[in-house]
Amino acid sequence: MAILFYIFAAVAVIAGLNVVLQRRPVYSALWLIVVLCALAVEYLLLGAVFMAFIQIIVYAGAIMVLFVLVIMLLNAHHEEPTHGSQFAQWLGAPLVVALLVEIGVAVWSWPGAAHVNPPPLRAGPKSVGDLLFHQYVLPFEVTSALILVAILGAVVLARKES
Amino acid sequence: MAQFAEAHFFLIESVVKIIVVLFVLLTAVAYVVWLERKVVARIQSRWGPYWVGPHGLLQPLADGLKFLFKEDIVVQDADKVIYWMAPFLAFTLAFLSIAVIPFGGSFQLFGHTIQLQITDLNVGLLYVFAVTSLGVYSIALAGWSANSKYPLFGGLRSSAQMISYELSLGLGVVGVLMISGTLSLRGVVTPQVGFWHIAGIPFLPRWNVFRQPLGFLVYFIAAIAETNRIPFDLPEGETELVGGFHTEYSSFKFAMFFIAEYANMVTVSCLATLLFFGGWLGPLFGPYWLRVILPVIWFCLKVFCFLFFYIWMRGTLPRFRYDQLMAFGWKVLLPLGFLNVLGTSFVIAWLHS
Amino acid sequence: MVPLSYYLALSAVLFILGTAGFALRRNIITIFMCIELMLNAVNLALIAFSRFLSDLGGQLFVFFVIVVAAAEATVGLAIIIALYRNHESLSVDKLDSMKL
Numbered sequence: 242m243a244i245l246f247y248i249f250a251a252v253a254v255i256a257g258l259n260v261v262l263q264r265r266p267v268y269s270a271l272w273l274i275v276v277l278c279a280l281a282v283e284y285l286l287l288g289a290v291f292m293a294f295i296q297i298i299v300y301a302g303a304i305m306v307l308f309v310l311v312i313m314l315l316n317a318h319h320e321e322p323t324h325g326s327q328f329a330q331w332l333g334a335p336l337v338v339a340l341l342v343e344i345g346v347a348v349w350s351w352p353g354a355a356h357v358n359p360p361p362l363r364a365g366p367k368s369v370g371d372l373l374f375h376q377y378v379l380p381f382e383v384t385s386a387l388i389l390v391a392i393l394g395a396v397v398l399a400r401k402e403s
Numbered sequence: 404m405a406q407f408a409e410a411h412f413f414l415i416e417s418v419v420k421i422i423v424v425l426f427v428l429l430t431a432v433a434y435v436v437w438l439e440r441k442v443v444a445r446i447q448s449r450w451g452p453y454w455v456g457p458h459g460l461l462q463p464l465a466d467g468l469k470f471l472f473k474e475d476i477v478v479q480d481a482d483k484v485i486y487w488m489a490p491f492l493a494f495t496l497a498f499l500s501i502a503v504i505p506f507g508g509s510f511q512l513f514g515h516t517i518q519l520q521i522t523d524l525n526v527g528l529l530y531v532f533a534v535t536s537l538g539v540y541s542i543a544l545a546g547w548s549a550n551s552k553y554p555l556f557g558g559l560r561s562s563a564q565m566i567s568y569e570l571s572l573g574l575g576v577v578g579v580l581m582i583s584g585t586l587s588l589r590g591v592v593t594p595q596v597g598f599w600h601i602a603g604i605p606f607l608p609r610w611n612v613f614r615q616p617l618g619f620l621v622y623f624i625a626a627i628a629e630t631n632r633i634p635f636d637l638p639e640g641e642t643e644l645v646g647g648f649h650t651e652y653s654s655f656k657f658a659m660f661f662i663a664e665y666a667n668m669v670t671v672s673c674l675a676t677l678l679f680f681g682g683w684l685g686p687l688f689g690p691y692w693l694r695v696i697l698p699v700i701w702f703c704l705k706v707f708c709f710l711f712f713y714i715w716m717r718g719t720l721p722r723f724r725y726d727q728l729m730a731f732g733w734k735v736l737l738p739l740g741f742l743n744v745l746g747t748s749f750v751i752a753w754l755h756s
Numbered sequence: 757m758v759p760l761s762y763y764l765a766l767s768a769v770l771f772i773l774g775t776a777g778f779a780l781r782r783n784i785i786t787i788f789m790c791i792e793l794m795l796n797a798v799n800l801a802l803i804a805f806s807r808f809l810s811d812l813g814g815q816l817f818v819f820f821v822i823v824v825a826a827a828e829a830t831v832g833l834a835i836i837i838a839l840y841r842n843h844e845s846l847s848v849d850k851l852d853s854m855k856l
Contacts, residue, residue: 246758250766257770260793261777266785267485267547273789274540276770280800283763287807292815294529296799299822302536303566304792304829309540310562311833312785313547313555315840337776344768348761358757359808364815366526366586372812373819384823391827398834401841 246286253279266312270305277301291366412515420521421502428501432665433463439714446718470658478549478651485548490652490659493541497663497670500534503527504673505589507683507699510691519683519699520589527588528580531674532573535629538667539565542631542648545660549651557647560637560725567732568628568635574740575622578615578747579678588674592682612679617743619679621736626671628732630664632713634720637728672709673702680705763804771797784839784846788832795825 256275263269277300284293373381437452437459444451452459477486507519524530539562546558583591598605599613612619628635637647649660676682685701687694723731774794781787799818806814836846843850 243758246762250762253766254769254773257773257793260786260789261773261780266783266789267482267544269786269789271485271544273792276793276796280796283766283800284803286758287763287803289803289806289815289818290526291529292803292818294526294533295819295822297533298529298536299826300796302533302539302569304826306539306543306562306566307829307833308785308789309543309547310559311836313543313559313562315785315837315846333776333779337772340775341768341772344772345765348764348768360810362807362810362812364806364812366529368812369815369819372816376813377816380820384820384827387824387827391830395830395834398831399837 242286246283249279249282249286253283267309270308270312273308274301274305277305288362289364291364291369416515416517417521424501424506424521425498428498428666428669429662431669432662433467435665435668435710435714436466436661437463438710439717442711442714443718446715467658470655473654475654475656476651478551480550481651482548482550485544487656489541489545489548490656490663492544493538493663494659496534496538496541497666500531500670501666501673503530503588504670505592505677505682506673506702507695510695518589523587523589525590526586528576528586528591531588531670532569535572535667535670536569541660541663545652546648551651553650554648557650561631561648564631564635564637564728564732565629567729568625568736571621571625571732571736571740572629574737574744575618575620575625576678577740577744578618579611581744581747581751582611582614588677591678592684595681595684608681608684610679610681615679615743615747617739618747619675621740621743622679623675624736625732626675627713627716628728630667630671632664632668633717634723635728636722637725668710668713669706672706672713675709676702676705760804760808764801767797767801767804769797770794770800782847782849784836784848784851787848788829788836792825792829795821 253276256272256279259272260269260276263272277296281293281296281301284290284296440462441451441459452462455461455465477483502521503524505518505520505523509516509518511517542565543558543562546554546556546561549555579591580586583594585591595609595611597609599607599609607613631637649657652660682705683698683702685697687697689697771794774790774792774797777790777793778787781790799821802814802817802821806812806818839851840846843853845851
C-alpha cells in the first residue's frame with residue numbers, strides 16, 4: 242500500500258508541475274485532470290471511497306470538461322509572453338521556497354503528524370450520506386441555493402447582449 | 404502455503420476472466436456492427452453485406468483487415484500528442500467499465516466459489532459513472548486537436564450534449580438505488596428475484612422496470628444520447644458535419660473510435676439489463692452445469708434485445724436539431740428525472756411509516 | 757500505513773505549485789486552473805485528517821468544497837467568456853481598464 246502512495250504522489254507532483262509550466266492552456270487542463278485522478282487514488286488509499294469517485298465524476302468529469310470546453314470555445318492557443326511583473330520573476334521563486342519551508346516546519350514540529358495507525362473508519366456511501374442528511378443538512382441546503390445562484394449568474398454573464 | 408496457493412488461484416482466475424470477457428466483448432462488438440448493417444439494410448429493403456462468408460458473416464473480419472491496411476493520415480496542423488491520445492483514451496475508457504458488470508451468478512470449481520464477474524466492487528455503479536464521465540474528453544479532444552472546423556463543431560456539440568445528458572442518466576438510476584439500497588451491480592439484482600402474484604398465480608417478474616417505468620425511460624433516452632446514437636448523433640451527424648469529431652481520423656485510429664462507440668453501447672445495455680430487467684434472472688432447470696450456463700444466456704439475450712432496439716431506432720428515427728436536443732434534455736428529461744426521484748422517495752417514505 | 761505528515765507534505769507541495777502558478781502565469785484560464793489545484797491540495801489534507809482523526813466530517817468538507825468549486829467554475833468561466841468578448845484577450849496584463 243505504501244508503494245502506491247509514493248507512485249501516485251509522484252504522479253500528482255509531476256502533473257502539478259506541468260499544470261504550472263505548460264505554455265498551452267489545453268495541456269495545463271489535461272495535466273490538471275491527471276492530478277485529479279492521482280488524488281482520487283490517494284483518497285482510495287485513505288479509505289474515502291465515496292469521495293474518490295465523487296472527485297472523478299464531478300471534478301474530472303464535469304468541472305474540468307467546462308474548462309476544456311471554454312478553452313476550445315475561445316481557441317486559447319499560446320500564452321502571450323509577458324512584459325510586466327518583474328516582481329514575480331525575481332521574488333517569486335524565493336518566496337515559494339520560503340512558503341514551502343514554513344509549511345514543512347509547521348507540519349514536522351506538530352506532534353500529531355507522526356500518526357501511523359489510525360482506528361478503522363467506515364467511509365462508504367451510506368455513512369457519508371447519513372452524516373450529510375442529519376448533521377450537515379443545513380449546509381447542504383444552503384449549497385443548493387448557492388448552485389441556483391451560480392447557474393443564474395452564469396447565464397446572465399455569458400449571454401450575448403442584444 | 405495455503406495462503407500462497409489462494410493468491411495464485413485468485414491471480415489465475417482474474418486473468419482468465421479478463422481474457423474471456425475481453426474476447427467475448429470484442430467479438431460481440433464486431434458482430435453488433437454486422438447485425439446493424441444487416442438489420443438496417445432490411446429496414447431499408449436492401450440485403451446488406453452478403454459477399455464475405457455465408458450471409459456476410461465474415462464481413463467484420465474483412466472490415467478489420469481493411470482498417471489495418473489503410474493509410475494512416477495525420478493532419479498537418481494537428482496537435483500531434485492529443486491527436487494520438489484521443490482514440491486510445493476512447494478505446495481504453497470504453498473497455499474499463501465492463502470490469503464491474505456481472506453476467507451470471509456464481510459456481511463452484513475445485514472447491515472455490517467463482518463469480519461470473521471480473522470484480523465485484525461495492526460502489527460498482529459509481530465506478531461505471533466515473534469512467535463514462537471521463538469519456539467526454541476523448542471526443543472533445545479529438546475534435547479540438549485536428550485543428551479543422553467540422554471536427555471542432557462536433558467536439559463542442561458533443562461535450563455540451565454529454566454533460567447535459569449525464570445528469571439525466573444519473574437521475575434515472577437514483578430511483579432504483581433508493582429501492583435496492585446498494586451501489587453494487589450484483590446487489591442491485593438480488594431484490595429483483597421472484598414474482599408478483601395475482602390470486603396466487605405468478606404474474607409479473609419483480610423487475611425494477613415495473614416499479615420504475617419513468618426512471619427506465621429517462622435512463623434509456625439519456626443513455627442513447629450518451630453513446631451518441633441516432634436520434635442524438637449530433638456530434639457526428641454526417642449530413643451536416645461530414646463526420647463530426649472523427650472527420651480527420653483514418654485507418655486504425657478511426658477504427659478505435661468505432662469500436663469504442665459500440666463497446667459503449669454494449670456497456671449501457673448491460674447496465675440497463677442489470678438495473679431494470681433483472682440481470683441474469685430467468686427460468687432455471689436441468690443439471691448443475693445447465694443452471695450455471697442458463698443465467699449467462701438470459702443475460703446475453705436481454706442485452707441483445709437492447710442492442711437490437713438501438714439498431715431498430717437507427718433505422719426508424721430522424722435526427723434531432725441541435726436546439727431541440729438541448730431543450731429536450733434540460734426542459735423535459737431532467738424535470739422528469741427529478742419528478743421520478745421525488746415520487747419514489749414519497750412512496751418509500753409512505754411504505755416505511 | 758503512510759504517516760499523516762507525508763500526506764500533509766504532498767498537500768503542501770501541490771498547494772505551493774498552485775500558488776506559484778497563480779503568481780507566474782498570465783493566461784487567465786491557467787490562473788483559474790491553478791486555483792483549482794490549490795483547492796485540491798486542501799482537499800487532500802482534509803481527507804487525510806478525516807482518516808487519521810477518524811472523523812467523517814473532513815470528507816463532508818471536501819464534498820462541500822467540490823460543490824462550491826463547481827459553482828465557482830461556472831461563474832468564473834462565464835466571467836472569462838464575457839471578458840474575452842469585450843477585450844479579445846485572455847492575458848491578465850491587458851485587463852487594466854480599472855486602473856487609474
